[in-house]
Amino acid sequence: MYSILDIAEYFLGIEKMTHKKLQKLCYYAYAWYFAIKGERLCYDACFQAWVHGPVSRKLWDRFKGSGLAELSPSRRVTLDKAAAEIIECVWEKYGAYDGNRLEALTHREAPWRNARYGLEPDQHCSMVIEDSDMMSYYLPICARALKKRKNKKAS
Numbered sequence: 001m002y003s004i005l006d007i008a009e010y011f012l013g014i015e016k017m018t019h020k021k022l023q024k025l026c027y028y029a030y031a032w033y034f035a036i037k038g039e040r041l042c043y044d045a046c047f048q049a050w051v052h053g054p055v056s057r058k059l060w061d062r063f064k065g066s067g068l069a070e071l072s073p074s075r076r077v078t079l080d081k082a083a084a085e086i087i088e089c090v091w092e093k094y095g096a097y098d099g100n101r102l103e104a105l106t107h108r109e110a111p112w113r114n115a116r117y118g119l120e121p122d123q124h125c126s127m128v129i130e131d132s133d134m135m136s137y138y139l140p141i142c143a144r145a146l147k148k149r150k151n152k153k154a155s
Contacts, residue, residue, distance in 0.1 A: 002083065004030070004045040004056050008063075010084075012073035014091055019063040020052065020099030022071060024106060027054040028090045031111065031134035032142040036086060040131070047129045049115035051122055053106040054129055089145050110137045 004026060011017070011025050026045075033041035047054040063071060079087065094102060106112045111133040116125050 001043045002041060002077075002079065004042045004058050005062060006077045006079075007042060007045075007087065008059055009073050009075055009077045010079060010087060011091070012071055013076060015095065016070040016072050018068055018070060018099045019059075019066045021097070021102060022063065022099075023055050023059055024053055024099060024102035025090060025094060026056060026059060027106070027129075028094055028138075029087045031138045032090055033083065033086050034131050035135045035137075035139040035142050036146070037082065038135070041083060041086075048126045049112050049129050050125060053103040054112055085149075086142070086146070089142065089149050092149065093145055 007026050007029050008022055011022060011029075017025075027047050030041050030045055030047065033039075044058055045056050047056055094105075097105070111129045114133050115127040115129045116123075119125055
């Protein structure tokens with residue numbers, strides 16, 4: 001099991017990006033891993049349903065002063081094969097999007113919406129997005145993406 005900061009560093013090793021984009025990619029990595037494996041990718045991660053989408057408080061505390069600047073990796077992270085494959089699949093699906101596009105996507109998805117049920121769009125929220133909501137929503141999405149990836153490798 002990894003720290004959420006390990007997952008962030010892995011993504012930053014692929015490409016420099018803004019804090020917002022990094023938050024959303026880490027969220028998707030966590031959610032997809034949980035959906036596929038039925039266990040947590042990170043021992044220290046939970047994602048809250050903030051106004052601008054899912055946010056890990058630990059990542060927020062680490063990168064909150066960065067504003068719109070692109071973040072760079074501070075260290076190299078090696079992941080096991082299963083974690084790396086899921087994260088690379090997340091990157092293939094979402095890596096081309098900026099933080100604002102990823103925010104818009106998460107706003108349409110059930111896990112974030114369920115955690116914010118009954119709240120106004122701009123109302124503060126620290127409700128945790130439930131792992132069970134992530135699993136039920138993302139399992140079919142990530143299973144298709146992983147299958148597509150394996151078929152590409154086989155051909």
